[in-house]
Amino acid sequence: HAAEKVFGRFIVVFGGRTSPAAPQGDLAVFDTKTLTWSRPVVGGTAPGPAPRFRHTLTAIGKDKPGVEMLLVLGGSDGNPSPLPPAILVCTQKPAPRGKG
Numbered sequence: 001h002a003a004e005k006v007f008g009r010f011i012v013v014f015g016g017r018t019s020p021a022a023p024q025g026d027l028a029v030f031d032t033k034t035l036t037w038s039r040p041v042v043g044g045t046a047p048g049p050a051p052r053f054r055h056t057l058t059a060i061g062k063d064k065p066g067v068e069m070l071l072v073l074g075g076s077d078g079n080p081s082p083l084p085p086a087i088l089v090c091t092q093k094p095a096p097r098g099k100g
Contacts, residue, residue: 001013001014001015001016001053002014002015002016002055002056002057002072002075003057004057004058004059004070005032005059006059006068006070007068009031009032009033010029010030010031010032011029011030011032012027012028012029012057012070013026013027013028013029013030014026014027014049014055014057014072015049015051015052015053015055015057015072015075016053017053017078020078021078022078023050023051023052023053023075023076023077023078024051024053025048025049025050025051025052026039027039027040027042027048049072050077050083050084051077052072052075052076052077052083053075053076053077054074054075054076055072055073055074055075055076055083056071056072056073056074056075057070057071057072057073058070058071058073059071
């Protein structure tokens, strides 16, 4: 797994493996304010990062208000061929919850 903090309070966790040959492409977010986990809905036109382990996840800046960029770099999927060296992932800050 690799993790990085975004928006000052959310920790994004991506990838990992369940066995030497089973890379994961799971994405989870931990809210350090509410102490809760969530699985964000992933959308867009580009495919997400390939499942991998032994990789890094680094916040590289803000694209526009409400969006931060993460860089997924390196890693392995258990095969000898290299994975794409860098993938940019946009994360959008969740909308505030209404009172219910």
